[in-house]
Amino acid sequence: MIKDFFYYNPVKLVFGEGKLAEAGKYAKMYGKKALIVTTGTLFKENGLVDRLQKILKGSGVGSVYFPEVSANPLNTQIDKGAEIARAANCKVVIGLGGGSAIDAAKGIAIVLGHKRPIWDFCIGAEVQPITDKTYPIIAITTTSGTGSECTQWAVITNAKTEEKPGIGGDYTFARVAIVDPELMATMPxxxxxxxxxxxxxxxxxxxxxxxxxxxxxxxxxxxxxxxxxxxxxxxxxxxxxxxxxxxxxxxxxxxxxxxxxxxxxxxxxxxxxxxxxxxxxxxxxxxxxxxxxxxxxxxxxxxxxxxxxxxxxxxxxxxxxxxxxxxxxxxxxxxxxxxxxxxxxxxxxxxxxxxxxxxxxxxxxxxxxxxxxxxxxxxxxxxxxxxx
Ligand SMILES: [Fe+2]
Incomplete structure (x- = not known):
């Protein structure tokens, strides 16, 4: 007997070696300008960010690069990323990295859509609902861990309160998740x-x-x-x-x-x-x-x-x-x-x-x-x- 259950997962999952090349094809479905979110500058140094920017450009999508996210993404970093994205008129947020970058991308997409600091959506009696105003998210994963590319969850840390809640809902799933195992070869x-x-x-x-x-x-x-x-x-x-x-x-x-x-x-x-x-x-x-x-x-x-x-x-x-x-x-x-x-x-x-x-x-x-x-x-x- 199958028990009653609920299932929902709307992520377009693109899996395979070399699939990074398809990032532009998907990004252009959601806007002409993207914010690329990474944790630190490693992917700039090893050429991955340039590679992605070239792929996006090939599909007519401009991009801005935001590397200021730490391993445990902070609410302040997310608010800053959203400010930069807004100033550059980005319409889609790409998380390039492990769970930290992808979670930060989700947070930035929430802030962009609702025009409120991310912590308003995290903890407390006045916690705000996350709605369909959330900007489109694309997750390009470079680790095989958090599963964030296929989940609605984003883990946000508040350094002041030392709290680390997981937030998310139906609108924080990535529209597209690119899982390219080639990108994981250099993971220590x-x-x-x-x-x-x-x-x-x-x-x-x-x-x-x-x-x-x-x-x-x-x-x-x-x-x-x-x-x-x-x-x-x-x-x-x-x-x-x-x-x-x-x-x-x-x-x-x-x-x-x-x-x-x-x-x-x-x-x-x-x-x-x-x-x-x-x-x-x-x-x-x-x-x-x-x-x-x-x-x-x-x-x-x-x-x-x-x-x-x-x-x-x-x-x-x-x-x-x-x-x-x-x-x-x-x-x-x-x-x-x-x-x-x-x-x-x-x-x-x-x-x-x-x-x-x-x-x-x-x-x-x-x-x-x-x-x-x-x-x-x-x-x-x-x-x-x-x-x-
Ligand atoms: Fe986990």
């Missing part, structure tokens, strides 16, 4: 590992979520299998085309999954901890995931025990796997790709543990209600302390 091993683990966390969380659906389950199962088979290889040898290609696909699959199934408490914790410590998203997830799995798995054992089967890329009776097998497989992967440092080594201070738990409740509450075990404050504290 550490980023390959952390973004690759983010992919796994998305797939595990959407798979075991209250909002699970039969469609996203398929995406999650395949994403977990691909991570199990190829993440170690991609970390070991960035030039392994088959591994890069598989991880790029796994990333988009997991992105599609969290656009509907959303995330659970591990992501809620990673956001809150990241806001307080500035830690790297994927690295924090890697440390937290075995603990959150252990907490949540008894509330949804049928799903959790299959994670071991997918990570081993096996097909067997789910009953032949113990719940602990899934945790062991995840831990082995974490070790092999060099992640798993305790939270205390990722910038989290002991005095902030309570704030971290409270942050999840205050602005990532959806991750709690979507978790099969719906943790309480004391559960959150216990999970953080174990990972500390």
């Amino acid at each position: 091993p550490k980023i390959t590992a952390s973004t690759g683990f983010d992919t796994l966390a998305h797939a595990i969380e959407a798979y075991t979520a209250v909002l699970e659906t039969p469609i996203t389950d398929l995406a999650c199962e395949q994403a977990i299998r691909l991570v199990g088979r190829f993440l170690r290889r991609a970390v070991k040898n960035g030039q392994d085309r088959e591994a890069r290609n598989a991880m790029a696909y796994a990333n988009s699959l997991a992105g599609i999954a969290i656009s509907v199934g959303i995330v659970t408490v591990c992501h809620g914790l990673a956001h809150s901890i990241g806001g307080l410590s500035g830690s790297t998203h994927g690295e924090t997830l890697a440390t937290m995931t075995p603990e959150t799995m252990r907490f949540s798995m008894r509330s949804h054992p049928d799903k959790f025990r299959k994670i071991a089967m997918f990570l081993r890329d096996e097909c067997a009776a789910p009953e032949s796997y113990a719940l602990e097998d899934s945790i062991k497989e995840v831990q082995a992967l974490i070790k092999d790709i060099g992640l798993g440092a305790p939270l205390s080594q990722q910038g989290l201070k002991e005095k902030d543990i309570e704030r971290a738990a409270d942050g999840v409740i205050r602005y990532m509450g959806g991750s709690i209600t979507n978790d099969p075990a719906a943790p309480k404050r004391e559960d959150l504290l216990a999970i953080i302390r174990k990972a500390f």
Whole structure:
């Protein structure tokens, strides 16, 4: 019996080596001038920005380049990017990079359309709705992690309040996502590992979520299998085309999954901890995931025990796997790709543990209600302390 479910993901997904060349064809559907958003100037230095600008120009689309976004995009950076885009009369916003650049592009598109600072859409009783005024977004991903090219979510950090909420809705999906595995070949091993683990966390969380659906389950199962088979290889040898290609696909699959199934408490914790410590998203997830799995798995054992089967890329009776097998497989992967440092080594201070738990409740509450075990404050504290 198929349960009732809701599914919506309107992204045009363009996947394949060399697909960057099609960026102009799509951009011109949405305007004659684009803002290109990157995190830092690396892509200017290695020629990727010039390449994209040339491709856009070939389709009659002018562009302005905005590199002032940090790894955890700040609300102030997003407001500034929107100012520059407005002054240059940009009609479409292109995020070129990993989740940070794409999330910032989404934020800038919101600000451009609504003419209000991005923080007005983030936290608080007066939080504004994100409407169809949002400018068109194109996501060109250069990492295989966040899945942001296929989701409506944007994670925005406020340095003053040390909050890091995830925002988004029907109008913050990219109109087009270009996933070109060639662009991922130069990603260093550490980023390959952390973004690759983010992919796994998305797939595990959407798979075991209250909002699970039969469609996203398929995406999650395949994403977990691909991570199990190829993440170690991609970390070991960035030039392994088959591994890069598989991880790029796994990333988009997991992105599609969290656009509907959303995330659970591990992501809620990673956001809150990241806001307080500035830690790297994927690295924090890697440390937290075995603990959150252990907490949540008894509330949804049928799903959790299959994670071991997918990570081993096996097909067997789910009953032949113990719940602990899934945790062991995840831990082995974490070790092999060099992640798993305790939270205390990722910038989290002991005095902030309570704030971290409270942050999840205050602005990532959806991750709690979507978790099969719906943790309480004391559960959150216990999970953080174990990972500390
Ligand atoms: Fe994530």
